Amino acid sequence: MELRHLRYFVAVAEELSFTAAATRLGVSQPPLSTQIQDLEYELKTQLFIRNKRRVELTAAGVAFRNYAGAILAQVDEAVEKTYAIGRGQVGELDLATTGSVLLGPLAGLIARFQAGMPHVLVRIQEMPPLEQELALHARKIDISFLRGPTGDPALVTELAWPEKVGLALPQSHPLAGNGEIALADLRDEKFVFLRLKDSRFARYLRDCCVEAGFAPNISQQVVESHSLLSLVAAGLGIALVPEAVRELARPGIIYRRLVEPAPVADVMMLYRDDRSAAVDRFLIETRDYFRQ
Structure with missing residues (x-):
C-alpha cells in the first residue's frame, strides 16, 4: 500500500464519484478505478458499493476513510514541519x-x-x-x-x-575637560582592566597601550565591564571600555573618545x-x- 492509494481512496470517498475524483486528482478514471481495486484486494475488503447511479461507502469504507484521512494529515504535517526546519523557520x-x-x-x-x-x-x-x-x-x-x-x-x-573603544574616567579627572584623548597621553595613569587571563579583548587593549609606548599600570582586574565603572567611580583608576558601556550612565563618571587611530571593540x-x-x-x- 502506498500513499497514492490513500489519496485516491480519500478523493473518491469525499466525492462519492469516480469521475469527480479523477478530475480533482488530475488523472483519468480507468487508472483511478484500478488503484481502488488494488487497495480493496490488498485489504481483502470491499470499500465501495458501485452501481450505475451512485457510489457509496461500505461500513468498512467509512472506517478506513477516518484512518486514511488521519494518516494523510500526519504526512502533510510532517512534510510541512520538515520543510520549515530545513528553512530554519522551526x-x-x-x-x-x-x-x-x-x-x-x-x-x-x-x-x-x-x-x-x-x-x-x-x-x-x-x-x-x-x-x-x-x-x-x-x-x-x-x-x-x-x-x-x-x-x-x-x-x-x-x-x-x-564598535569603538572609549575612556571612562572620574568627572574630577584632569583630562575630563578634553574632547578627545590620545592613548599615549595615558601613560602615567592607573588603569582598571578586564581580567587578562580570561579576556582576549583585555589582552588586546593592553597590547594597544604597549604599541602607544607604555605598559598600562593596572591596579585592579574584574570579569565584567560594568564592574569597571564601580572601580572608576571609586577612584581606583581609569578604564578603556566598549562604546556600549556608555549606556550604563553613572554619576561622577564621564566618557571621552580616543584620538584615532584608536582601539576597537568590534x-x-x-x-x-x-x-x-x-x-x-x-x-x-x-x-x-x-x-x-
Missing part, C-alpha cells in the same frame, strides 16, 4: 555572550528575529569569552558573540557589528561550520539587520 538556537555585548544592539536583533521566526526558540546565555569557545566546540551553544580579536581557527569568525560572531538551518537563518537576519 528549531532551537543557543546564543552566548557577555553582559557588555548585550548593552549594544544584540537584544534588538534577537527581538526582531523572534518576531519573524516565532517557532524558533532562542536562548541567551551569559558566560566568559573562553567558556563560550569551549561551549561552541562542545555543541552546547550555536553562536558566540565576542569582542575581537578571536583566535580559534576551528571556528568561523564573522564581524557582527563595529563584536564578532563565532560559529561552527556544521551548523543548523536555524543558525543560518539567524546569520542571514544578522547581516541584513546591520546592513540596514
Whole structure:
C-alpha cells in the first residue's frame, strides 16, 4: 500500500464519484478505478458499493476513510514541519555572550528575529569569552558573540557589528575637560582592566597601550565591564571600555573618545561550520539587520 492509494481512496470517498475524483486528482478514471481495486484486494475488503447511479461507502469504507484521512494529515504535517526546519523557520538556537555585548544592539536583533521566526526558540546565555569557545566546540551553544580579536581557527569568525573603544574616567579627572584623548597621553595613569587571563579583548587593549609606548599600570582586574565603572567611580583608576558601556550612565563618571587611530571593540560572531538551518537563518537576519 502506498500513499497514492490513500489519496485516491480519500478523493473518491469525499466525492462519492469516480469521475469527480479523477478530475480533482488530475488523472483519468480507468487508472483511478484500478488503484481502488488494488487497495480493496490488498485489504481483502470491499470499500465501495458501485452501481450505475451512485457510489457509496461500505461500513468498512467509512472506517478506513477516518484512518486514511488521519494518516494523510500526519504526512502533510510532517512534510510541512520538515520543510520549515530545513528553512530554519522551526528549531532551537543557543546564543552566548557577555553582559557588555548585550548593552549594544544584540537584544534588538534577537527581538526582531523572534518576531519573524516565532517557532524558533532562542536562548541567551551569559558566560566568559573562553567558556563560550569551549561551549561552541562542545555543541552546547550555536553562536558566540565576542569582542575581537578571536583566535580559534576551528571556528568561523564573522564581524557582527563595529564598535569603538572609549575612556571612562572620574568627572574630577584632569583630562575630563578634553574632547578627545590620545592613548599615549595615558601613560602615567592607573588603569582598571578586564581580567587578562580570561579576556582576549583585555589582552588586546593592553597590547594597544604597549604599541602607544607604555605598559598600562593596572591596579585592579574584574570579569565584567560594568564592574569597571564601580572601580572608576571609586577612584581606583581609569578604564578603556566598549562604546556600549556608555549606556550604563553613572554619576561622577564621564566618557571621552580616543584620538584615532584608536582601539576597537568590534563584536564578532563565532560559529561552527556544521551548523543548523536555524543558525543560518539567524546569520542571514544578522547581516541584513546591520546592513540596514
